[in-house]
Amino acid sequence: MGRAPCCDKANVKKGPWSPEEDSKLKDYIEKFGTGGNWIALPQKAGLKRCGKSCRLRWLNYLRPNIKHGEFSDEEDRIICSMFASIGSRWSIIAAQLPGRTDNDIKNYWNTKLKKKLMGLVNLPNNSQRKPPPFPSSSHQNQPYPISQPLLSSLYNTSVSSFDPYVSFPSNYYSSNPSLFHTQENFLGGNYSSMQCYYGKDQNSNNVLMFGNEGSCTSSDNGSSNNNHIKQEDMGCSAFQSYNLGNGGFEENENFMLNYGSSSTSTTGCCGYFEETSPLDYVVEDVKQLISNCGTSNNYNNGSNSFFFFNNNNNNNNNNSNINIDENKTQEKVMYFY
DNA sequence: AATGGAGCCAACCGCGGTTGC
DNA sequence: CGCAACCGCGGTTGGCTCCAT
Numbered sequence: 189m190g191r192a193p194c195c196d197k198a199n200v201k202k203g204p205w206s207p208e209e210d211s212k213l214k215d216y217i218e219k220f221g222t223g224g225n226w227i228a229l230p231q232k233a234g235l236k237r238c239g240k241s242c243r244l245r246w247l248n249y250l251r252p253n254i255k256h257g258e259f260s261d262e263e264d265r266i267i268c269s270m271f272a273s274i275g276s277r278w279s280i281i282a283a284q285l286p287g288r289t290d291n292d293i294k295n296y297w298n299t300k301l302k303k304k305l306m307g308l309v310n311l312p313n314n315s316q317r318k319p320p321p322f323p324s325s326s327h328q329n330q331p332y333p334i335s336q337p338l339l340s341s342l343y344n345t346s347v348s349s350f351d352p353y354v355s356f357p358s359n360y361y362s363s364n365p366s367l368f369h370t371q372e373n374f375l376g377g378n379y380s381s382m383q384c385y386y387g388k389d390q391n392s393n394n395v396l397m398f399g400n401e402g403s404c405t406s407s408d409n410g411s412s413n414n415n416h417i418k419q420e421d422m423g424c425s426a427f428q429s430y431n432l433g434n435g436g437f438e439e440n441e442n443f444m445l446n447y448g449s450s451s452t453s454t455t456g457c458c459g460y461f462e463e464t465s466p467l468d469y470v471v472e473d474v475k476q477l478i479s480n481c482g483t484s485n486n487y488n489n490g491s492n493s494f495f496f497f498n499n500n501n502n503n504n505n506n507n508s509n510i511n512i513d514e515n516k517t518q519e520k521v522m523y524f525y
Numbered sequence: 526a527a528t529g530g531a532g533c534c535a536a537c538c539g540c541g542g543t544t545g546c
Numbered sequence: 547c548g549c550a551a552c553c554g555c556g557g558t559t560g561g562c563t564c565c566a567t
Contacts, residue, residue: 204535204561227552243553244536279555294556295534528567537559544552 200230200238205245209235213242214250222246248289255287259296267293267301 201209216233223229226239235242248254259267263285270281276297278290285293 202537225552238537240538240553241536247554248535276556290555291535298557299533530564530566532564533562535559535561538557540555540557542553542555544550546548546550 199236200241201236202241205249209237210245210250213237213246217246217250244291248291253287254289256292259288259301263288264301264304267297268305271297 205213212233212235216229220232222243223232226243228239229235230237230239230242233242237245266284267281270277270284274280276294278294278297282288282290282293
């Protein structure tokens with residue numbers, strides 16, 4: 189036989205917590221702790237609530253040092269970088285933000301930050317309508333402006349030097365942002381920051397470029413095409429953007445991810461941007477999660493997905509025809525088509 | 526002032542992994 | 547070993563508030 193039933197579901201209250209209930213729960217836990225048993229706690233505390241509900245209320249609202257209110261730019265950066273690396277693993281992300289709960293971060297992402305990020309693509313008149321379809325548009329040879337506050341916020345660039353039209357490649361490589369960190373950064377391994385740029389390359393492709401300090405740009409040697417991987421070249425490289433509504437991209441606009449390649453770099457996916465230096469992965473599980481993206485139909489199937497795979501079985505996973513410029517192994521380019 | 530839509534967020538739901546019996 | 551409950555998580559929902567019309 190198993191354990192006793194957790195609670196009398198017919199006799200538990202649901203819905204918003206009253207101040208009295210909050211007080212009872214808080215007082216009880218402060219005096220006696222949770223005892224490691226949430227199911228038994230409500231009865232002991234004199235609450236007609238399910239243990240799950242008590243746990244949620246405590247963790248998300250009542251426990252000490254909970255931080256409410258605005259998220260800082262630094263918190264934004266952490267959330268963005270971690271989301272880019274591991275997706276919607278909110279509890280892991282929350283662990284990096286003292287005082288923030290996974291629920292808070294999840295809500296913040298869904299309601300604000302996601303839209304804020306997609307504000308990267310605004311039209312010159314600052315309207316919120318979405319950019320014209322890629323790649324054919326009157327702006328084909330002109331990069332979309334990046335929202336100034338967000339850019340300065342995320343990239344630590346000074347507003348005075350802000351160029352609303354980011355040419356690609358551009359001298360943003362010389363700045364020192366740390367938007368996207370590699371996985372091992374927040375997991376306790378070697379710190380390595382990466383930069384993120386939005387713009388157009390010399391072929392007017394819409395790109396997000398990820399690179400780290402010291403990455404050379406396409407213009408450095410005039411061989412900009414060498415590191416560009418077309419969708420048909422990569423068996424698991426086709427991304428779709430999340431449908432972000434106003435100001436965002438429509439579904440089925442594909443992201444293309446160009447992984448910097450070298451003898452030490454392997455094919456990654458799903459927003460995990462691998463460094464070219466030898467990687468000592470601290471958490472193999474997460475790596476597995478990332479690498480599994482291409483074998484499951486999508487990475488984050490829910491509405492919170494930022495990118496997810498469009499697994500294309502017609503492709504043969506053979507990257508041998510990709511022309512790699514070994515001098516640019518630290519560039520990571522994401523294409524929007 | 527009334528109303529409807531959008532945004533926000535606390536709370537619930539359901540699932541997968543873990544644990545106790 | 548298998549079943550059932552616990553636990554924690556991510557996704558979703560519903561109600562409240564704000565704001566534009």
